[in-house]
Amino acid sequence: MLKNPLARRALSAALTALALALGLNGLLFPLSPVPPSDYVSAWDAKMSAVSRRLPAGVTQVGYFSEADILPGAPAPDDYIEYYLTQYSLAPRIVQRGAADGWVIVNSAAPQTADWLQSHLPGCRAEKLGGGLTLLECQP
Amino acid sequence: MTLLLAFLLWLPKVGLGLTAAHWLWQEKSPAAGLKFFVAIPLGLGISSLFFFAWLWLGLPAKLYPPLEALAAALLLFFTFRLPLSAFRFSPFPKKFIIHYSAFCIALAIAVFFFFRRALQFSHGYEDAWFIWNMAARFLYRAADWTLRFTSQSALWHPDYPLLIPLNVAQGWFALGETTRVPLTMAALFTFAIPGLIFSALRFSGQKVHALSAASLLLLTPAFLEYGTQQMADIPLAAYFLGAAIFLWLFAQTGNLRLLIFNGLLAGFGAWTKNEGWLFWAACLLICIILARQQKPPAFFLLGSLPPLTAALAFKVFLAPANDLFVENSSRWQHLLDPARYGQILAAFAQQIGAFGGWRLGIFGVLLVYALLMGFRRSALRQTAWLWLLIFIQLAGYFAIYLITPHDLAWHLRTSLARLLMQIFPLAVFALFASLKDVEA
Numbered sequence: 001m002l003k004n005p006l007a008r009r010a011l012s013a014a015l016t017a018l019a020l021a022l023g024l025n026g027l028l029f030p031l032s033p034v035p036p037s038d039y040v041s042a043w044d045a046k047m048s049a050v051s052r053r054l055p056a057g058v059t060q061v062g063y064f065s066e067a068d069i070l071p072g073a074p075a076p077d078d079y080i081e082y083y084l085t086q087y088s089l090a091p092r093i094v095q096r097g098a099a100d101g102w103v104i105v106n107s108a109a110p111q112t113a114d115w116l117q118s119h120l121p122g123c124r125a126e127k128l129g130g131g132l133t134l135l136e137c138q139p
Numbered sequence: 140m141t142l143l144l145a146f147l148l149w150l151p152k153v154g155l156g157l158t159a160a161h162w163l164w165q166e167k168s169p170a171a172g173l174k175f176f177v178a179i180p181l182g183l184g185i186s187s188l189f190f191f192a193w194l195w196l197g198l199p200a201k202l203y204p205p206l207e208a209l210a211a212a213l214l215l216f217f218t219f220r221l222p223l224s225a226f227r228f229s230p231f232p233k234k235f236i237i238h239y240s241a242f243c244i245a246l247a248i249a250v251f252f253f254f255r256r257a258l259q260f261s262h263g264y265e266d267a268w269f270i271w272n273m274a275a276r277f278l279y280r281a282a283d284w285t286l287r288f289t290s291q292s293a294l295w296h297p298d299y300p301l302l303i304p305l306n307v308a309q310g311w312f313a314l315g316e317t318t319r320v321p322l323t324m325a326a327l328f329t330f331a332i333p334g335l336i337f338s339a340l341r342f343s344g345q346k347v348h349a350l351s352a353a354s355l356l357l358l359t360p361a362f363l364e365y366g367t368q369q370m371a372d373i374p375l376a377a378y379f380l381g382a383a384i385f386l387w388l389f390a391q392t393g394n395l396r397l398l399i400f401n402g403l404l405a406g407f408g409a410w411t412k413n414e415g416w417l418f419w420a421a422c423l424l425i426c427i428i429l430a431r432q433q434k435p436p437a438f439f440l441l442g443s444l445p446p447l448t449a450a451l452a453f454k455v456f457l458a459p460a461n462d463l464f465v466e467n468s469s470r471w472q473h474l475l476d477p478a479r480y481g482q483i484l485a486a487f488a489q490q491i492g493a494f495g496g497w498r499l500g501i502f503g504v505l506l507v508y509a510l511l512m513g514f515r516r517s518a519l520r521q522t523a524w525l526w527l528l529i530f531i532q533l534a535g536y537f538a539i540y541l542i543t544p545h546d547l548a549w550h551l552r553t554s555l556a557r558l559l560m561q562i563f564p565l566a567v568f569a570l571f572a573s574l575k576d577v578e579a
Contacts, residue, residue: 001513005578008512009234012347012577015508016241016354022497023245023358027252030360031496040262041318083269083295087262090273091281 040084047088049128054092054102061092062099062135066107069115081106098137105133145319148204148310149183149327151211156182158214163399172338173384177400179331180377183324184407187305188449194284194305195452204313238350249333249357253326256367261318263325263369266557270296271371272321274304279311288457298458300450302411303371321369328374329366332564333357335377339384340571343391347577352567355505360496365560371412372557378408379418379532380564383525386422387572390429390521395438398426402442410446413461414536414561419443421531425524470542479547483540486551487533490559505570513575525569532562 002008054061063085067075085104086094094104098120105112108131116125116133123137156178164170186207193203262268273295277287288297303324310320333353340349356362366373382404389397405422408415423443426435473479495501536558543550 002511008577009347011508011511012351013237013241015504016238016245016351018504019355019358020241020245020248022499023360024248025498026360026496027248027358027363030364031493031498032361032364034256035260035264038260038262040260040268044262080265083265083273086295087268087273087276090276091286 040087043081043084044088046130046132047085050104050132050134051089053126053128053134054089058102059092060099060101061089061094062103063094063096064098064103064105064107066109069107069109069112073109101137103135103137105135107131107133141314141317141319142323144314145310145317145323146326148313148320149179149323151204151208152182152186152306153178153327154182154211154215155185155207156180158211158218159185160400161218163396164394170342173335173342176331176334176338177381177384177404179327179334180374180381180404180407181400183306183327183374184302184378184403184410184446186309187302187410188445190305190309191301191449191453194278200279200284200308200312204309235347235350238347238354242350242354245354245357249330249363253329253363253367256364257322257325257369260367261322263321263367266371267321267369270299271303271369272307274299274301275307275311275321276316278304278308279316285457288459298413298454298461299371300410300412300415300453300458302407303374325366325369325373328377329363332362332373332377332380335380335384336564336568336571339387339568342388343572345571345574345576348571348574352571355501356564356567359501359563361494361556361560362563364496365557370557370560372561375408375412375415376561376564378404378411378415379528379561380568382408382418382422383528383565384568386425386524386528387521389435390524395435398435398438399442401426402439402444403446404442405439406443406446406450410450414532414558416450417535418528418532419447421528421535424531425527429524469544473542479541482547483537483551486540486555487537490555494556494559494563505567509570509574512577514573515575518573522569522573525565525572529562529566529569 002011063082065075065078065081066073067078082094082096085106103120103123105116105125107115112133116123116135120135120137123135126134126136128134157174159181160174160178164174189207190200190203194200262272274287274297278284278301281287303321306324307321310324311317314320333356336356337349337353340346340352362373382401385397385400385404389395389401401422405415405419409419423436423439426439429435491502492500497504536555540547540551540555
């Protein structure tokens with residue numbers, strides 16, 4: 001333990017200097033990865049096309065994604081995209097699977113059109129770009 | 140412009156907090172800094188309670204913010220008719236100019252990095268948007284504010300308490316839906332924490348350690364990062380720290396009114412995040428231990444009453460069951476599995492060793508510093524309560540990991556660093572408060 005007041009003062013100054021150096025380094029070159037872009041704002045913007053088309057009284061929307069259309073294929077962002085969709089469309093409840101009325105299909109896979117034909121026949125589909133299709137199904 | 144308006148939005152709440160702090164604790168000059176920084180978490184907590192009651196009564200949400208602003212202005216006017224000199228800070232001695240300059244640089248760096256990152260990711264990161272801002276959107280956008288709790292989508296944690304979403308939604312009712320509202324709230328909580336540490340250590344006469352501890356926190360990248368990410372762990376850390384500071388002050392002075400603060404802030408912790416219940420129980424336990432000498436639990440419970448009433452009403456009448464405590468038949472099996480103990484201990488050791496975002500482990504650096512500076516025996520009698528709080532909280536987290544129904548590796552990977560961040564400011568404060576003063 002240091003007893004000399006000057007040495008103690010120097011020690012506390014050294015701690016602050018070390019914090020400055022290591023802190024600045026950590027802020028400039030973060031140890032944990034930073035997302036390349038603001039994907040939440042981007043998704044919000046993408047979903048605004050869906051929001052505009054949904055009538056005011058709609059409280060529940062169905063949701064299918066590539067994970068449903070290609071169940072064997074890896075889909076690491078699947079759950080994030082589902083939550084992003086829910087975040088964008090709140091207070092409407094976005095339920096995985098089909099719902100009476102309106103269904104969002106989030107898939108850019110080429111097999112999507114065939115899958116829709118076989119699984120959700122009779123729904124009127126509108127492609128909104130960015131892999132989004134909005135279906136209006138009869139109850 | 141919206142950013143500035145969003146900052147102004149919080150002024151009435153801070154005013155409410157300042158008034159409450161002043162009513163509860165009549166101490167003047169040296170406590171002014173502490174009162175100001177505690178007014179931030181206190182005011183936002185109080186405001187969320189009033190707004191919760193307002194919504195519960197079915198009153199129009201848009202009317203609340205202007206009424207609150209008016210009430211805060213009146214309260215401030217009638218409470219603070221003191222000469223400004225009563226709140227003047229005493230200047231720092233010139234011999235500590237290096238420390239003071241370093242603190243100013245640290246603050247400038249932290250502010251710059253905070254806003255650079257926060258504006259880049261203005262919705263916050265996962266957790267922020269898919270729990271807290273999502274809840275705020277439901278409160279703000281839905282015709283029926285209880286919709287989020289009655290719907291069947293349990294996956295986005297509808298049981299999490301409402302202090303944060305209520306404040307954000309309230310801001311949106313005043314300004315319209317903008318990401319600047321949760322962003323500025325995150326900034327307030329983030330910078331209130333070093334402010335609390337600084338003012339509390341300064342209040343106890345540790346001027347240099349006040350500067351060092353605040354600088355250290357401002358220069359901890361993980362702390363700033365969680366702040367910019369709008370993680371609720373930072374507001375929770377502010378409540379833990381605030382509650383602990385008042386417990387520590389009580390241990391020094393014996394002023395029972397300080398335990399009302401302790402109860403209020405610990406209660407607001409439970410109203411912020413579920414981990415706050417554990418911390419509240421730990422504070423109560425310490426008050427019961429202290430009760431051998433006086434009557435601390437009654438004062439603590441008096442302070443806890445408003446936030447806990449709201450938190451319990453929410454849990455009983457609105458919130459569905461928590462995902463950790465739903466039917467979990469493997470709980471006993473998990474408790475008897477020694478491999479889980481080892482896995483959790485290893486994760487704790489690994490996270491603590493690499494904590495903070497420095498290239499050198501921050502706790503290692505602090506340990507060396509503490510050993511060279513030396514501990515103050517008289518201070519340890521009071522800070523022992525802080526260390527006990529930290530220990531209970533860590534033990535509680537350990538127990539939750541033991542019984543979690545989720546995959547243990549996933550649960551540890553996605554939450555342990557955040558849980559440690561909740562008590563990191565408190566640990567920094569406890570350490571510096573235990574040390575011998577630089578001038579000793």
